[in-house]
Amino acid sequence: MTEYTVGMWMYSNGGGEAIQNKIVSQLRERGINTITNLNLANATAQGGVITCGNVVMEELDAFFSYNAGQQTPYQVYLYQVLNESVPCLNNYNAFALSEDKLKTAHKLARAGVRTTDYRLCNRTNKQSLKQTIREWGGRLVYKPTDGWGGMGIVKVEDERSLDMLIPFLDQTNIPHLYAERFVNYDMTDYRIDIVDGHFVGCYGRKAPADDWKTNITSGGSIMMREPNDELIAIAKQAAAITGLEIAGVDIIYDLEREEYVVLEVNGIPAFATPEQEAMGLNFNNAKIARIVDLIERKAIEQRAVKQNVHTLEPMLSKQYA
Ligand SMILES: Nc1ncnc2c1ncn2[C@@H]1O[C@H](COP(=O)(O)OP(=O)(O)O)[C@@H](O)[C@H]1O
Numbered sequence: 001m002t003e004y005t006v007g008m009w010m011y012s013n014g015g016g017e018a019i020q021n022k023i024v025s026q027l028r029e030r031g032i033n034t035i036t037n038l039n040l041a042n043a044t045a046q047g048g049v050i051t052c053g054n055v056v057m058e059e060l061d062a063f064f065s066y067n068a069g070q071q072t073p074y075q076v077y078l079y080q081v082l083n084e085s086v087p088c089l090n091n092y093n094a095f096a097l098s099e100d101k102l103k104t105a106h107k108l109a110r111a112g113v114r115t116t117d118y119r120l121c122n123r124t125n126k127q128s129l130k131q132t133i134r135e136w137g138g139r140l141v142y143k144p145t146d147g148w149g150g151m152g153i154v155k156v157e158d159e160r161s162l163d164m165l166i167p168f169l170d171q172t173n174i175p176h177l178y179a180e181r182f183v184n185y186d187m188t189d190y191r192i193d194i195v196d197g198h199f200v201g202c203y204g205r206k207a208p209a210d211d212w213k214t215n216i217t218s219g220g221s222i223m224m225r226e227p228n229d230e231l232i233a234i235a236k237q238a239a240a241i242t243g244l245e246i247a248g249v250d251i252i253y254d255l256e257r258e259e260y261v262v263l264e265v266n267g268i269p270a271f272a273t274p275e276q277e278a279m280g281l282n283f284n285n286a287k288i289a290r291i292v293d294l295i296e297r298k299a300i301e302q303r304a305v306k307q308n309v310h311t312l313e314p315m316l317s318k319q320y321a
């Protein structure tokens, strides 16, 4: 049996460590060794290789990067470089896309997936924001394009509030302003997990009574929720368009337009925590199984590519001799 070695960097809080152990042992059963805790923050690049501790990253057959905390530009930069020679999950390009709300919404919209109405405005053109709030019936949602956990998101409910916000934005170094039409919804959402094109789980979140944001960090609470076929189809489509092998698709229902709207596609959707599992969220094992399949396939493909290069090398050198 061929021995493969893959690398992994996964969050350990909220039950992450137990999930990691399961992934590692299931990979082991398939002849795949896993080196864990490969945090690119501790890596350096030189002479054609990235070294993390004493591990040469380029020798890995695949790299599974699953840490929900915000990554530093350094980690992200090395992730991008590594992705050139080792299959990374998620692949870097899709990960980078999913970190940006405008790029994600734009790509989805171009592919015909319903997203919220959005507009990117030049910060030097304040009038365009005023124009936007007028067009959207006197309301808009301002969002940092790279935010998370509901942070920095502001609902502006009239033009006067916008007049208050603009001088504040002027003091920041935000290069451009991203706004969305406020969707009238029931303050609950769907989080649908897709791995490698397969549906693995669904739950919902409910905003607290005094907020319109469903994020857990904004006080939102988890609810059990069954998806319908339409939701699953939308989530699969959104995952495919973003290119994420592992995706958590957030969807709300627009009460006015009577349609589902994709709010965002998360590239590092968390597993259910032990507390959430106790509530009945039982998708972890299905998700782990799909991720293990995915890592195995990527590792086998990578090894085949490397071996082909080696068999081709002598032929090529003869050809050019
Ligand atoms: N355009 C919108 N209309 C209505 N509610 C929204 C809109 N955008 C975001 N929300 C609410 O705010 C929450 C956070 O927004 P989101 O775009 O997912 O940012 P984050 O990356 O910070 O989670 C969503 O879960 C949803 O409840």
Ligand SMILES: [Mg+2]
Binding pocket: 149, 150, 215, 250, 264
């Ligand atoms: Mg969100």
